[in-house]
Amino acid sequence: MITDDRMTAFIRSLEGPEDPFLGQLETDARRAGVPVIRPEMKSFLRVLIALHKPQRILEVGTAVGFSALLMAMAASEDARIVTIEREEDRILQAQKNFSMHPAGAKIELLQGDAADILPGLSGSFDMIFMDAAKGQYIHFLPDILRLLVQGGLLVSDNVLQEGDIIESHYAVERRNRTIYRRMREYLYALKNTEGLLTTIVPVADGAAVSVKMRGHLEMENR
Numbered sequence: 001m002i003t004d005d006r007m008t009a010f011i012r013s014l015e016g017p018e019d020p021f022l023g024q025l026e027t028d029a030r031r032a033g034v035p036v037i038r039p040e041m042k043s044f045l046r047v048l049i050a051l052h053k054p055q056r057i058l059e060v061g062t063a064v065g066f067s068a069l070l071m072a073m074a075a076s077e078d079a080r081i082v083t084i085e086r087e088e089d090r091i092l093q094a095q096k097n098f099s100m101h102p103a104g105a106k107i108e109l110l111q112g113d114a115a116d117i118l119p120g121l122s123g124s125f126d127m128i129f130m131d132a133a134k135g136q137y138i139h140f141l142p143d144i145l146r147l148l149v150q151g152g153l154l155v156s157d158n159v160l161q162e163g164d165i166i167e168s169h170y171a172v173e174r175r176n177r178t179i180y181r182r183m184r185e186y187l188y189a190l191k192n193t194e195g196l197l198t199t200i201v202p203v204a205d206g207a208a209v210s211v212k213m214r215g216h217l218e219m220e221n222r
Helices: 005-013 020-031 039-052 066-075 089-099 100-108 112-122 134-147 161-166 172-190
Strands: 058-061 080-085 107-111 125-130 148-157 196-201 207-211
Touching: 005 112, 020 100, 020 134, 039 066, 039 125, 039 207, 058 066, 058 134, 066 089, 066 100, 066 107, 080 112, 089 100, 089 107, 100 107, 107 161, 112 134, 112 207, 125 134, 134 148, 134 172, 161 207, 172 196, 172 207
Parallel strands: 058 080, 058 125, 080 107, 125 148
Antiparallel strands: 148 207, 196 207
């Protein structure tokens, strides 16, 4: 955890009742070891959606559909969500979950690797939620910024890597060093790309919230 455990427990204790279906889905996913967003991130996303009122949301990394359903429930009735997932077993579970909840009617699931799907996407999105393989964020970024409308929000989850991000390269486990290096590169790009305004907040495992300030962004394709 990147915040004090007692403070985290206190904040979580303040949460009100969850939608029964969503609550059970979260419980089942955690028991099965499927990654879903943390409780603090749930509240953060709901507040961002309430403030920004996005009509079109893109999610990169569906897993079993928990966060897509949460965002669909938080968004307006006419909002639409496009979400991308590559793992076949998770795709099947997400499709089932979407079919079992009324908010699932707002969601379109694209099956495949985001690296293949994103370049072919057209149109634009008011909000994009990045919650896929952390080492791929930097590679997805050029297409993400192309698809984001001017004034749109990019929300990136798990950017502080449970505190590893501030450690020396040699203090990070060897198997995690590539992800560590790419995440540092990603955060630098978010903070230094022309036309992009970004704040990084220690909510859950760290979230970066970026606003596309101008239509033209100077960034090399990676």
